[in-house]
Amino acid sequence: MDPILNRLAEAVEAGKVDKNSPYPPQMKGEDGADELAKQALDGGVSPSDVLTKALVPAMDRVGQKFSENKIFVPQMLMSAKAMSAAMGHLKPFFQSGDVKAMGTFIIGTVKGDLHDIGKNLVAMMVEGGGWTIVDLGVDVNEDTFNRAIDENPDAVVGLSALLTTTMANMEEIVRKIKEVHPGTTILVGGAPLNDEFRLKIGADFYSPDPRGAVEYLKEHAA
Numbered sequence: 640m641d642p643i644l645n646r647l648a649e650a651v652e653a654g655k656v657d658k659n660s661p662y663p664p665q666m667k668g669e670d671g672a673d674e675l676a677k678q679a680l681d682g683g684v685s686p687s688d689v690l691t692k693a694l695v696p697a698m699d700r701v702g703q704k705f706s707e708n709k710i711f712v713p714q715m716l717m718s719a720k721a722m723s724a725a726m727g728h729l730k731p732f733f734q735s736g737d738v739k740a741m742g743t744f745i746i747g748t749v750k751g752d753l754h755d756i757g758k759n760l761v762a763m764m765v766e767g768g769g770w771t772i773v774d775l776g777v778d779v780n781e782d783t784f785n786r787a788i789d790e791n792p793d794a795v796v797g798l799s800a801l802l803t804t805t806m807a808n809m810e811e812i813v814r815k816i817k818e819v820h821p822g823t824t825i826l827v828g829g830a831p832l833n834d835e836f837r838l839k840i841g842a843d844f845y846s847p848d849p850r851g852a853v854e855y856l857k858e859h860a861a
């Protein structure tokens with residue numbers, strides 16, 4: 640594999656965003672994901688290889704370490720930020736159709752709920768998995784989800800809820816999405832949820848963390 644892809648993967652895994660970023664201290668002054676992704680593309684590495692051989696495996700390892708409590712939210716956020724910096728260089732290729740996205744993932748925190756840190760992590764990790772993200776933000780109602788599905792008919796939908804009170808809203812949103820768009824696949828997540836609740840509300844998959852969502856989507860797209 641091209642050594643620049645190894646360096647890019649290491650930068651993403653370590654959360655090194657760009658040359659000027661002070662984190663992590665041991666990589667001070669070194670190129671980060673921003674510069675390395677640009678160098679890889681300028682040097683003739685295909686956008687597809689940058690995505691599938693560097694960014695996706697790096698974020699996969701990050702997700703794995705997070706699931707095993709080997710790293711925590713701040714490190715994961717830095718890796719997600721580094722990944723986003725690299726993705727910025729790939730976006731034009733995705734938009735021009737040179738790289739085929741895995742699909743579209745619509746995500747939002749359900750109505751009544753303003754927590755978005757976990758939702759943003761999931762969105763960034765899924766984006767790292769090669770999906771186009773439609774992020775509807777927080778406090779999102781069923782009509783907004785249904786409109787987004789109208790605009791992206793084959794999209795998979797992700798709902799996040801952090802409050803026990805908004806779990807009921809999640810149930811209502813799942814019901815209304817399934818009424819209007821019966822074929823839509825819906826993933827749910829958030830600290831108070833579990834698979835029993837997912838089954839009760841008729842969603843298709845529950846993941847306790849971003850990695851599970853990425854893995855499920857990988858299978859779904861295949």
Ligand code: B1M
Nearest residue numbers: 752753754755756757797798799802803827828829830848
């Ligand atoms: Co609030 N809050 N909060 N809060 N808050 C909690 C959730 C709470 C547990 C704190 C507590 O009491 N111990 C509690 C909920 C209790 C309950 O319902 N069981 C609580 C409460 C009560 C409230 C308010 C009602 C407080 C008040 O005003 N009286 C209020 C509600 C506002 C509202 O939403 N309407 C409120 C407000 C806030 C802030 C705005 C101050 C802030 C949110 C800032 C923001 O998000 N931009 C906040 C915060 C920061 C928290 C805590 C401290 C941290 C949440 C967080 O970001 N965790 C939280 C206590 C805690 O968790 N220790 C708490 C880190 C994040 C990475 O984890 O979001 O769980 P998490 O996401 C995980 C997984 O759940 C999963 O992946 C992520 C990464 O592993 N995941 C998915 C999430 N979504 C997923 C979707 C998927 C798959 C996986 O597929 C689609």
